[in-house]
Amino acid sequence: MAEVEAKLAELGYELPPPPDPVGNYLPITRSGNVMWLAGVGSRMATGERIAGKLGAELTAEQGYEAARWAALNLLARMKAELGDLDRVTRILKVVGMVNSAPSFTGQAAVVDGASDLFVALYGDRGRHARSAPGMAALPGDTAVICDCVIEVDGG
Numbered sequence: 001m002a003e004v005e006a007k008l009a010e011l012g013y014e015l016p017p018p019p020d021p022v023g024n025y026l027p028i029t030r031s032g033n034v035m036w037l038a039g040v041g042s043r044m045a046t047g048e049r050i051a052g053k054l055g056a057e058l059t060a061e062q063g064y065e066a067a068r069w070a071a072l073n074l075l076a077r078m079k080a081e082l083g084d085l086d087r088v089t090r091i092l093k094v095v096g097m098v099n100s101a102p103s104f105t106g107q108a109a110v111v112d113g114a115s116d117l118f119v120a121l122y123g124d125r126g127r128h129a130r131s132a133p134g135m136a137a138l139p140g141d142t143a144v145i146c147d148c149v150i151e152v153d154g155g
Helices: 003-010 060-082 107-126
Strands: 028-031 034-041 088-099 129-131 144-152
Touching: 003 107, 034 060, 034 088, 060 088, 060 107, 060 144, 088 107, 107 144
Parallel strands: 088 129
Antiparallel strands: 028 034, 034 144, 088 144
């Protein structure tokens, strides 16, 4: 088993099937060794989504888990495209959009659910630049949507 997937299993996670695009866009684009992954929501392995507004229906802890599932969906797309998660040489940037009630200000702690997973799997190569804006609404009332930019080996 590949190193990153072995770490994922140690953490108790299995990759869900990669999500299909839900509009007129590509799930991944690539230029040289840099890949941009389109946003994915907090869909769990069961297919059920974590939905609702942070600070209203959902707690920051539930949002953290939602962001972790968004990251797992990004990893599933990476695996489908690359065949091996060890081909990711660096997580460059993560954007985590958080479906937020007007008074909720814990977006950064929520998106840590994705960031912490990338660092746990990739170590220093998983440390990345990041944005974590609060949003008035997200498609399907999903709790968190994450996208990312990664660097991959030339193979």
